[in-house]
Amino acid sequence: QVQLVESGGGLVQAGGSLRLSCAASGRTLNTYTMAWFRQAPGKEREFVAALTWRVGSTAYADSVKGRFTTSRDNAKNTVYLQMNSLKPEDTAVYYCAAGLYYTVIFHAKERYNYWGQGTQVTVSS
Numbered sequence: 512q513v514q515l516v517e518s519g520g521g522l523v524q525a526g527g528s529l530r531l532s533c534a535a536s537g538r539t540l541n542t543y544t545m546a547w548f549r550q551a552p553g554k555e556r557e558f559v560a561a562l563t564w565r566v567g568s569t570a571y572a573d574s575v576k577g578r579f580t581t582s583r584d585n586a587k588n589t590v591y592l593q594m595n596s597l598k599p600e601d602t603a604v605y606y607c608a609a610g611l612y613y614t615v616i617f618h619a620k621e622r623y624n625y626w627g628q629g630t631q632v633t634v635s636s
Contacts, residue, residue, distance in 0.1 A: 513609045520630030530593045531605055533591070543563075544612040544623075545563075545583070547605060561617075
């Protein structure tokens, strides 16, 4: 079992920044791929970014490349999503997810077994 708790969401103006955190516990995390997804009202949950805990490789959706960065803090068992140059279309509930994939990154939400409760990000224009 892996428990995930997100924090850091909020309301920000377009062009602003937020940093989301995902605190993980329960298992040895260096075998997991950690991903961020988001879901806007009336839309499917979509892949945003992911990181492999063991080697730190990353992947991003085209819509966030160059604006978002995911990273990890091994000592704190925490993954971060730094979001810069935010746009109104980034408004969504953001979820942290984990899957036992060692060094492989999947974009499909069905691949991930563990999910956090989500945190709301609202970007005003």
